[in-house]
Amino acid sequence: MAETPSAAMLGYTCAGCGNSNGPATPSLAGASKDYIIEVMDYYATGERVSTIMGRIAKGYTKDEVKA
Template identity: 40%
Template sequence: MTLVCLWALAPAAHAGNALDAGRLLAATCANCHGTDGRSVGGTESLAGMPGDTLLRKLAAFTSGEKPATIMHQIAKGYTPDQLALIAAYFAAQRPDAGVAR
């Protein structure tokens, strides 16, 4: 019985590890895009952005299709798998978390 319960939890544990990995990779993004992707102005907020949208934007920076001052260099520093982890992390964030109303 215990083995079956542990096996059932494996996907959730793996998903948690992926989000943790994405959070660690995305830490650099906070310099410009705010904590957990919630910008306080000047740059685009990433929190809550659909993962596929963010991946398209990152691909445009990487390819040079979208001009940038620094993002094209930053995006090129990650593997496609790492960019996918970062995109998934930001997609999982609530855009309004921690905002006083």
């Protein structure tokens, strides 16, 4: 059985969007945990349309997003 990645390791994908300088990439800095969890679910289900985030969000389990 594969070891579950740490929260820090899972967050590496998100680190580049911490403080975005443009409208194409939303800033994550200062967003609440609840907001991030909610939006990741929207991306994963396709409820929120995107070019990249839907593919990224589908790669995480709900527990990994919460971590």
